[in-house]
Amino acid sequence: MASGPPHVPSQQAQYSGSSHSTGPYVGLAAPPFHRGAVITDPTAPRFAKLAFATYDGTEDPVNWLNQCDQFFRGQHTLASDRTWLASYHLRGGAHTWYYALEQDEGGMLPWERFRELCLLRFGPPIHGSRLAELGRLPFTSTVQDFTDRLQALACHAPGVTAR
Template sequence: MAMLSAASPSLDSTGAAPSVAAQNPPPPKFYKLEFATYNGSTWYYALEQDKGMTPWEHFKELCRLRFGPPIHGSRLVELGRLPFVSTVQEFADRFQAVACHARDVSARQRAELFVGGLPDHIRVDVEMRDPPDLQTAMYYARAFERRAAAM
């Protein structure tokens, strides 16, 4: 076990004792609280003052309402406005990444939203096949894109 000495603090080059700030440097920046954390704790304190201790399920729902997405339907709007940028596969990947978060959308609606975002030279051919679901629509779109590239 190490013994602590009761010696006085060492003197600097001028013969003066180091200041308290020099003995305790400020913590690194990543230890500081960010503003968002402060907002969260303020929200929780206000919630506790208003409602007291709430059951866990109710607390989770309140957290979703406060910090979750502002509108549940926003993913559906995002799907309808998703731009076609380069290839069917790239569009399909981005579409599926957003579609997995859209609620209460049928298989046919997903297919129609996907087909609606395709460029005209592919979209018309896929629409004529009337795909019943997203996977079939993506299959047709890739096939018609390959055909267009071969011509």
Template sequence: MDFPKFDCTEDPLTWLNHCEQLFSGKCTDDAFKVWLAAYHMVGVAQEWYMQLDREGMPSGPRFKECCNLRFGPPIRSNPLGEIARMRKSDTLTEYVEKFMSLLAHNDPSRTKQQVQLFTSGLTDLLRVDVEMQKPLDLQVAMSMAHAYEQRATIMATSSKENSSMAIGQP
């Protein structure tokens, strides 16, 4: 398994998660986790860590916190509120990606809350379709939203074809 490098060009959350997966898979002792992660930082990220390490090697939780503060998205004053205010605008895929990104940074741990936050940002018709099925978790809710959106697209296309045929156009 290759240990990922971190060069601060992307959100550190995914890199930190990848590190944790490797630590778990290799049964890495807690005392070595920060050192090993820092060893795989390059460029600006390595320079940042050198400064942080001058104060003494941080604990694992402190390292993650500092890394997210320095290289992650700006701190939000109301992170759950930001998720709650999200609305599907362009595509469902873009909405799902942004929702999951915000969720990963905010960690509302209750499954029911995640489903409610997700569905509240969907268009009214899509929201009603998904909520009527009472999905038990976020993955099911997202899958349902994709299926209902696909059904709506098919129905809209079919309706256009039928109205064209009624008018006598090919």
């Protein structure tokens, strides 16, 4: 058995996937293989076509911030690029707020600080303890509506963050 570098198919070989495939190799040379496994660049984004949501400051930012965190994990976004990327997707009053914040801070903030200040500025007001807020939550319509409001309050509880 000969030893040497693993066989890599010629770059001229065409990908044999379906003609309606939207994968990254459509119309391109075949991906390199080694014993049946595709060799990929571990630093390259895995989901290059994920959309990044915008935020305008008109509602609670917790869902948008969690979506940002998911995007950053999926795309392997460097910590130093996170605030810039998120701030680029701010619109309206949120964009104006961030512009003033960046001026006041003398530059771009670290992502965790940006996240914290965004929650303070656009999240629901904080009144007393979270347990007291949960106790005062009125039951005025459906169980699902109550559950949704309860979950929204729980998302702002101290120590609960998206990881």
